[in-house]
Amino acid sequence: MTADIENARNYRGRIKNSLSAAESYTRRKQRKHDAEMALIRRALKYAGNAGTILDAPCGTGRATILLARLGYEVTGVDLGDAAVTVARRKVSEAGVSANIERADIEALPYAENAFDATLCFRLYHHFPDDWVRKRVIRALCRVSGSYVVISYFSPFSPTSIRRKLRAKLGNKPSRQVATSLTSMRKLFDEQGFHLVKNIAQRRFLNTLHVAVFKADG
């Protein structure tokens, strides 16, 4: 792999390989966690009657548990060893059934259309460029028979505008990358998926948005 490609994949520094990093993610502010889970529930209403779903990345399993409780047959994957360990424990403590595996979202080890839907929550904004975004979207669409539910950071929220201004003023650029819905639609379009719905807690205020894409035809 060339140095350029390796640099483009620096988001991998975010992979939860240490137990302390994984455990700290389980201690997110309750209000924020509840709002994020509510956003996923709202988005899933536009994802048909999916039975099987892939939660990629599952982190420490919070959305995996939500999906299992909603009645989905869930598989959660994460590249971080510690995330996988903690997710398995959390799933067992929650008393739900879900399969948790270690896998790279850029090269998902599943057959074409293996799931009715895939969920990719809180990772897209860490991707540094379209090279990685394209690979991930291609992988998600390949294994998803019908729907992909994916979060991204809107560039139009006050927080994103502030981050951009700060970077322009010479401060260290944010490690979180806001991307337009238009650019994401283009990448899904290339895979034969179209936009069904784009939602946010408050559309012009919140940075975190969730888009639902459906396979054409």
Ligand SMILES: C[S@@+](CC[C@H](N)C(=O)[O-])C[C@H]1O[C@@H](n2cnc3c(N)ncnc32)[C@H](O)[C@@H]1O
């Ligand atoms: C911010 S967390 C979000 C996890 C989960 N979706 C949630 O909202 O709780 C991002 C996760 O992505 C994982 N990750 C990063 N790069 C990955 C990759 N290439 N393949 C699979 N998982 C990856 C990290 O280990 C981390 O657990």
